[in-house]
Amino acid sequence: MPATIRDVARASGVHISTVSRTFSAPHLVNPETRNRVLACAENLGYRPNRAARALITGRTHNIGLIIADIANPFFPPLIKAAESQARQRDYHIFIADTNEDPAAEEDLVHALAKQVDGVLLCSPRMSNSLIEQLSREVPLVVINRQVTGLPAVVMDVGQGARLAVEHLTGLGHRELALLGGPRGSWTNREIRRSATAAARTADAALTVLGPNPPTEGGGIAMAEQVRRSGATAVLAYNDLMAIGLIEGLDSLGLRVPQDISVVGIDDIALSRLTRPKLTTVATPTAAAGRTAVDMLLQHDGSFAARAGRGGGRTTTADDRRTTAQVTLQTELVIRDSTGVGPAAPADRPAAAATADRPGAAPSADPGSRGHADPGDATAATPEVVAS
Amino acid sequence: MPATIRDVARASGVHISTVSRTFSAPHLVNPETRNRVLACAENLGYRPNRAARALITGRTHNIGLIIADIANPFFPPLIKAAESQARQRDYHIFIADTNEDPAAEEDLVHALAKQVDGVLLCSPRMSNSLIEQLSREVPLVVINRQVTGLPAVVMDVGQGARLAVEHLTGLGHRELALLGGPRGSWTNREIRRSATAAARTADAALTVLGPNPPTEGGGIAMAEQVRRSGATAVLAYNDLMAIGLIEGLDSLGLRVPQDISVVGIDDIALSRLTRPKLTTVATPTAAAGRTAVDMLLQHDGSFAARAGRGGGRTTTADDRRTTAQVTLQTELVIRDSTGVGPAAPADRPAAAATADRPGAAPSADPGSRGHADPGDATAATPEVVAS
DNA sequence: ACTTCTCCTGCAAACCTTTGCAGCCAACGG
């Protein structure tokens, strides 16, 4: 029923190879012929069969995206950006949700491996060694994790955590708590490491509470422990937990920010909607999604075709596999959930510490529509480390 | 490099067709042989090449899912459920985001058409006629819309809107407003129709405000108009708008629910987290995702293979294409954003009207993990109308 | 002992494209 290349060839009186070239290498075919073919194709509603193309070229033009939990509002912007970026490059994105289950991650990589040109592994909870092993099966780009030898794009939460701690100590807090995230999270380790260091520098105490599930519930459940810790300010693994914590503290009769300050991480859309509005570390999720797609595509672009007739093609000298690791900057967004602490300097009014980020449109995703500049993503990432 | 069926055949000393059958029709091959083949396959890490399979069977085992805006928290649970259901059936989900742009919808259907076995069209904004036309190109299941002749799964927002209006009038509100959603939305029309009827029945006035963008911003922007309308209670197209509206009213100095009551639709996770907690109409999004996948798969299961050698296979008598339309029930969840109105009976205390749904776990998605019961989705849908 | 089955396996075509190679023609330089 659907028109094939042969139908088009017949209709336009040329050989199928000419039709093929009309689409995949237009410069090789006479403009006149080309137009005729194009017209016939249009006429018949012909669209190249990607399965057949994939079979011979060895490239599926599909990308797998493995996510811990789509329902976590942190991910949708990333997905959206990745999908849009991929589409521009004529790729499609397979999405898969692991429900925060490390075993599911492995299964999914296997399941996707033969069907995609590469996989984006987002905040994986697997072990490094397993990730490395899987990367021999299919090109991988890791997001929010550093695995030696693998291309990665990470958000600099370490820096963010430092900024957050400095913000809090600057407000006069001396007793801090860190609400940890899930076990196995690279991000969690980074935050902890950086927050601990920053607290020490500022001569403040920091209690680490966790690990916890990275959800609102995880935050609610820890309210009591946070109170007992005696901390006057807490940094949470992510916004969801921060919001949950505020909720939990509220039912304990503790007011935020008057009694206790709370800082989240991620700057999900939701953090602007709760009361109080959440002070948080903004992570460039959309940029991360775009960048990851770009890295994957550029990376396996150098593979060229792994198939092709004789297969005897000489591998290009460019086989050095530049596995870059890109670090995206984060930034502190001060809103209403942080206030002065016990050791605050007298001349510092609480209100002075609150100022939302100026011109940030509510959920605009620059570059997700049409004309996105490919250089855009990396332009936002001054710090690029090639390994 | 990757092992092919031929490698396995060689290793196990059988013909490739036997290997093929070992995977696609195990009952046709001698258990002893089968085990040997399986062992070799395992050994070589063989996985069937889906492109090749798709090429000959004509079935890609992929499903397209077209969504207006992944960042809208209404969709992730649906996506998640669909993905999990599809995976159980050995299908993968392509995801695509239209940015609420009707033109993008059409493009995406075309782009996906040749690459998937069917497309799930979620809350499409296109015209009915265009949808019908596209359905001739690729099997379609529509979600949140009714198109004659096409399989659809809709959530009964009409009923939900009625319940919401009854709830409000029962609380003594006589001046209602409806905060409309986006143009082209079937859901929006249903809500409007049903709310209007319910208001008339209860002898209340209802002002329709809209259309508006279905976002928080859309709600905020309408606060002033809502105030001017003189309504003491308002039903919003979705939770996001309701939350935005509350925010907007707040900055106008109007308190919810004391000064004005607000009801949302969808029961997104967020509606439990805002202050006040949102009274809303819960829509079974996860069930919708599962059901839609099931309908698509059952539906085009009857196509059998459209390819196959001679192609002369007699079409089964089961060609009647039972295009069912499934309606999923909605339910009113009363929380804190609605209170008594001017015409309230004296004996009705405001507090009596608030009661959250009992045991609803924060974001649990029953059936999204492993053992989900296939009958589950339809079990939740007593009302099935075959057209 | 011969036929008739049943079970299993092998054979080879077909699915739709891509692509290296070779051939054709016209134009051009000498």
Place this chain on the structure above:
DNA sequence: CCGTTGGCTGCAAAGGTTTGCAGGAGAAGT
């Protein structure tokens, strides 16, 4: 007028799998 070049086009193989058909071996029925 011949050789060469360059621009297009055709030819045919290859990619990995599925599947109708046919054939072989053994068992069962007569």
